[in-house]
Amino acid sequence: MTPLDILLIGAGGFAAGAVNAIAGGGTFFSFPAMLAVGLPPVAANASNSVALWPGSLSSAWAYRLELSRYKRYLLPMGLASLIGGAVGGMLLLAAGDARFAALIPWLLAFATLLFAFSPQLSAALKRVRPAAEKIAQAQHDAGSPIGWAVQLLVSIYGGFFGAGMGILMMASLAIGGHEDVQHINALKNLMSALIYSVTVMTFIVAGAVSWQHTLVMLLTASLGGYWGASMARKIQGPWLRRMVIAVGGALTLYYFYKSLG
Numbered sequence: 001m002t003p004l005d006i007l008l009i010g011a012g013g014f015a016a017g018a019v020n021a022i023a024g025g026g027t028f029f030s031f032p033a034m035l036a037v038g039l040p041p042v043a044a045n046a047s048n049s050v051a052l053w054p055g056s057l058s059s060a061w062a063y064r065l066e067l068s069r070y071k072r073y074l075l076p077m078g079l080a081s082l083i084g085g086a087v088g089g090m091l092l093l094a095a096g097d098a099r100f101a102a103l104i105p106w107l108l109a110f111a112t113l114l115f116a117f118s119p120q121l122s123a124a125l126k127r128v129r130p131a132a133e134k135i136a137q138a139q140h141d142a143g144s145p146i147g148w149a150v151q152l153l154v155s156i157y158g159g160f161f162g163a164g165m166g167i168l169m170m171a172s173l174a175i176g177g178h179e180d181v182q183h184i185n186a187l188k189n190l191m192s193a194l195i196y197s198v199t200v201m202t203f204i205v206a207g208a209v210s211w212q213h214t215l216v217m218l219l220t221a222s223l224g225g226y227w228g229a230s231m232a233r234k235i236q237g238p239w240l241r242r243m244v245i246a247v248g249g250a251l252t253l254y255y256f257y258k259s260l261g
Contacts, residue, residue: 005037006216012036013217017055017224018231025115025244026052027163028108030217032251039210040097041104046203047210049162051217053196055225060193063186070187077187078194080151085195088159089202103161105255111164112248115241118167147172151191158192159199166192 001009012033016026030052034044060067067074092100114121150172158165169188178184203209 001212008033008036009213009216010220013051013220014224017221018228019244020055021225021228028244028248041100042092042097043208043210046208047214049196050200050209051214051221053200055221056193056196059189063189066183066186067190076148077151080148081155081191081194082198084152084155085159085198086202088156089199092160093206105252105259107161108252108255112252114164114167116245121171155195158195
């Protein structure tokens, strides 16, 4: 790696860790940084997942008290997360660099739109929540078949790409009848950690990870996460959301232009 490569990866990782700690959407910074230094698309995505994995584990651990009340619920939903993450990771490896590169602008566009319209999505979920309350108790006990299937699909997407996965998961949990935002976030963090864990193991076994790039980003993402957590109460959420959306939109346009060129 050149000094410029280290600078790009380090900056992307720091920004990703900080943004994830404050609002989410860090993949918009870290994944393009891996591509910018010349990593093939599959290796860039695999290395990015490994670099951000410790952050997902620490986030899940921070919510251990909230999660203690969902013991029966977590077993089937955790299984869906593990299966879906493994399937998504294997689909990424099977797709190969050429196919995945063609999908990158579409995946970024989907994730950007999802992030941009997440407040409207939350408002829409409140209108359908009365119907969801009929199955809420079953969800809280052991999980409904519909909730399990939705979590499986979200996990496959997360294992394949990951950007916007947290928003999708929070939406599915809200539809399932969960109302407490802190509990939704706790469940999202744990299941995201499970998805990342099995996906990371898949990538490592397949030899798809570029370790020299990953270790640099892992270090700076950890530093960024620590800084972001300390700044979370000082930075106004709407401005940070606008910045993430602007970055996501610019990257989407760039990769569409690149794919057409």
